[in-house]
Amino acid sequence: MTATAAVHTSFSIDRFYAASPAEVFAAFSDAERKRRWFAEGEGWQVDEFSVDFRVGGFERSRFRFQGGPEISNDTTYLDIVANQRIVIAYVMALAGTRFSASLATIEFKPEGSGTRLVYVEQDSFLDGQDGSADRESGCRELLETLAIEVERAPVVAN
Amino acid sequence: MTATAAVHTSFSIDRFYAASPAEVFAAFSDAERKRRWFAEGEGWQVDEFSVDFRVGGFERSRFRFQGGPEISNDTTYLDIVANQRIVIAYVMALAGTRFSASLATIEFKPEGSGTRLVYVEQDSFLDGQDGSADRESGCRELLETLAIEVERAPVVAN
Numbered sequence: 001m002t003a004t005a006a007v008h009t010s011f012s013i014d015r016f017y018a019a020s021p022a023e024v025f026a027a028f029s030d031a032e033r034k035r036r037w038f039a040e041g042e043g044w045q046v047d048e049f050s051v052d053f054r055v056g057g058f059e060r061s062r063f064r065f066q067g068g069p070e071i072s073n074d075t076t077y078l079d080i081v082a083n084q085r086i087v088i089a090y091v092m093a094l095a096g097t098r099f100s101a102s103l104a105t106i107e108f109k110p111e112g113s114g115t116r117l118v119y120v121e122q123d124s125f126l127d128g129q130d131g132s133a134d135r136e137s138g139c140r141e142l143l144e145t146l147a148i149e150v151e152r153a154p155v156v157a158n
Numbered sequence: 159m160t161a162t163a164a165v166h167t168s169f170s171i172d173r174f175y176a177a178s179p180a181e182v183f184a185a186f187s188d189a190e191r192k193r194r195w196f197a198e199g200e201g202w203q204v205d206e207f208s209v210d211f212r213v214g215g216f217e218r219s220r221f222r223f224q225g226g227p228e229i230s231n232d233t234t235y236l237d238i239v240a241n242q243r244i245v246i247a248y249v250m251a252l253a254g255t256r257f258s259a260s261l262a263t264i265e266f267k268p269e270g271s272g273t274r275l276v277y278v279e280q281d282s283f284l285d286g287q288d289g290s291a292d293r294e295s296g297c298r299e300l301l302e303t304l305a306i307e308v309e310r311a312p313v314v315a316n
Contacts, residue, residue: 089247
C-alpha cells in the first residue's frame with residue numbers, strides 16, 4: 001500500500017469567555033471537567049478517556065457516534081504554562097487508521113474580568129483529504145460546549 | 159510571568175536522494191545512523207540521544223554547541239508508515255525554557271531509482287520570535303548531512 005500525500009492546513013479560532021483565565025484553564029487541566037465538555041455528548045459513547053496532564057503526558061480517548069466505528073484521539077502535551085497556555089499534538093484515527101496529525105496552541109489571555117481564548121491548529125491530513133473545514137467546525141462546537149462548562153462551574157479565585 | 163503570544167509559521171523542503179526510499183527511511187529508523195547525521199557534528203557535544211522509534215515513542219536529545227547552554231529536542235513519533243512517511247511533534251528548549259513546538263511530516267517518495275523527500279514543518283514559536291528562517295535553514299543543513307549518511311551506507315535491497 002502506498003501512503004497518500006499529506007495535506008497541510010491551519011486555522012485559528014478566537015473566543016471570549018466570561019470567566020477568568022484560571023477558570024477556563026481548569027476546564028482543560030481537570031480530567032473530570034474536560035471529559036464533560038470534550039468527550040461526552042448526545043449520541044456519543046465514550047469507550048476510554050484517560051488524561052495525564054503534564055508536559056510529556058498522554059491523553060487518550062476512544063469514542064463512537066451512534067454505534068459507528070471507533071474514533072480515537074491520542075494527544076501528547078507539549079507545553080503547559082498554568083492559566084496561560086497549552087500546546088498539544090494529537091493524532092486522530094478512524095477504525096484504527098490514522099488520518100490526521102495536529103499541533104494545537106491554546107492561549108488564555110485576560111480581558112477585563114474574562115478570558116480571550118486563542119486556538120490555533122496546524123494540521124497534517126494523512127489521508128490526503130483536506131479536512132480543515134470539518135475540523136474547524138468541530139473545534140468551534142467544542143469551544144461552545146466549553147462555554148457551557150465554564151459557566152456552570154463555581155468561580156475560581158484568581 | 160506572562161507567556162508571550164506564540165507565532166505560527168510553516169515551511170517545506172523538497173530534496174532528491176540517490177538512494178531508495180527504504181535506505182533513506184533506514185537513516186531515520188536506525189538510532190545509530192540517525193545520531194550520526196542528526197545529532198553529531200563538529201563543535202557539537204551530545205549529552206543524550208535516546209530513540210524509541212515507534213508510534214507513541216519518544217526521542218530525546220540534549221546537546222551543546224561549543225560549550226554553550228543546553229539545547230534539548232523532545233520528539234514524539236505520531237505516525238510511521240515504513241519507507242513512506244514519518245510524522246513527529248517536537249519541542250525545542252534552550253537552557254530548560256521551551257521555545258518552539260513543531261509538527262513535521264516527512265514523506266519518502268520513489269523517483270526513478272532514488273527518493274524524493276518532502277519535509278513539511280508547521281511551527282508554533284512560543285517565545286514570540288518568528289524563528290522560521292533559522293529553523294528552515296537548520297533543517298536544510300540536516301537534510302544535506304542526511305545525504306552524506308545515505309551515500310556512505312551500503313545499498314539496502316528494496
